[in-house]
Amino acid sequence: MQLQDKVAFVTGSASGIGKEIALVYAREGAKIAIADLNKEAADAAAAEINAAGGKAIGVAVDVTNEAQVDAAVETTVSALGSVDILVSNAGIQIVHPIEEFSFAEWKKMLAIHLDGAFLTTRACMRHMISSKRGGSIIYMGSVHSKEASVLKAPYVTAKHGLIGLAKTVAKEGAKNNIRANVICPGFVRTPLVEKQIPEQAKSLGISEADVIKNVMLKETVDGEFTTTDDVAQIALLFAAFPTNALTGQSLVVSHGWFMQ
Numbered sequence: 419m420q421l422q423d424k425v426a427f428v429t430g431s432a433s434g435i436g437k438e439i440a441l442v443y444a445r446e447g448a449k450i451a452i453a454d455l456n457k458e459a460a461d462a463a464a465a466e467i468n469a470a471g472g473k474a475i476g477v478a479v480d481v482t483n484e485a486q487v488d489a490a491v492e493t494t495v496s497a498l499g500s501v502d503i504l505v506s507n508a509g510i511q512i513v514h515p516i517e518e519f520s521f522a523e524w525k526k527m528l529a530i531h532l533d534g535a536f537l538t539t540r541a542c543m544r545h546m547i548s549s550k551r552g553g554s555i556i557y558m559g560s561v562h563s564k565e566a567s568v569l570k571a572p573y574v575t576a577k578h579g580l581i582g583l584a585k586t587v588a589k590e591g592a593k594n595n596i597r598a599n600v601i602c603p604g605f606v607r608t609p610l611v612e613k614q615i616p617e618q619a620k621s622l623g624i625s626e627a628d629v630i631k632n633v634m635l636k637e638t639v640d641g642e643f644t645t646t647d648d649v650a651q652i653a654l655l656f657a658a659f660p661t662n663a664l665t666g667q668s669l670v671v672s673h674g675w676f677m678q
């Protein structure tokens with residue numbers, strides 16, 4: 419039980435990677451706020467944790483909305499007692515060549531990935547500082563925090579930006595024992611990726627099988643997808659690590675797609 423008595427606020431945890439992190443944290447003893455735009459799915463994920471003997475609540479939040487983020491963190495602190503771990507994970511993908519991106523789509527991508535990271539960080543840090551319990555802040559980056567791919571200009575831009583935010587939070591947070599790190603996964607077969615396969619096939623004029631083999635997994639060492647559990651295990655490492663020795667870092671988990 420590596421997270422006994424800890425409370426985790428995990429955004430985008432009604433689905434995919436975030437949900438797996440919530441399940442792993444709950445098994446390690448943490449109380450979980452499933453903070454997601456999709457309240458019905460968030461409540462279902464929380465019910466799954468509660469049925470297994472854990473403690474979780476579903477919280478409706480749009481991470482791009484300042485008032486909703488502040489209220490969701492307040493609700494979490496009132497219901498679960500504190501907030502010790504933030505996993506800023508909510509995200510979407512929109513793919514187009516740059517010349518076809520609308521400004522509205524660009525702004526939507528930056529709002530979810532970067533405004534969401536800032537707003538959740540600020541709300542959680544305020545509690546981590548006032549409670550004097552410190553905390554661990556984890557951003558869901560991507561191999562696209564380190565590397566570019568065609569068709570993903572706002573995603574690559576935002577995911578690179580998260581590393582800058584994490585390094586700054588690491589420096590400002592240290593005096594209050596707040597750590598910040600970034601997880602950089604390769605392709606994981608979640609709904610976010612399933613949606614991209616036909617879209618990329620269309621944009622690139624190739625088959626869906628070729629998108630998987632020759633685009634998504636081409637540079638891996640073994641042609642394998644990264645799994646939600648692979649990512650959740652790194653999220654556990656960052657959440658449970660007890661000191662500022664591990665802060666301001668970004669860790670790639672991608673079957674060797676990107677090597678530092």
Ligand code: NAD
Nearest residue numbers: 430433434435454455480481507508509560605606608610
């Ligand atoms: P997913 O689509 O399975 O889950 C994303 C969740 O975020 C959904 O439950 C959705 O309702 C929620 N969400 C979307 N917009 C929101 C908003 N404005 N406010 C609150 N919640 C919102 O996707 P996933 O693949 O699990 O992705 C999770 C994170 O992992 C994203 O940041 C994504 O960029 C990142 N990531 C994914 C992969 C991959 O291959 N799947 C790889 C690297 C990084």
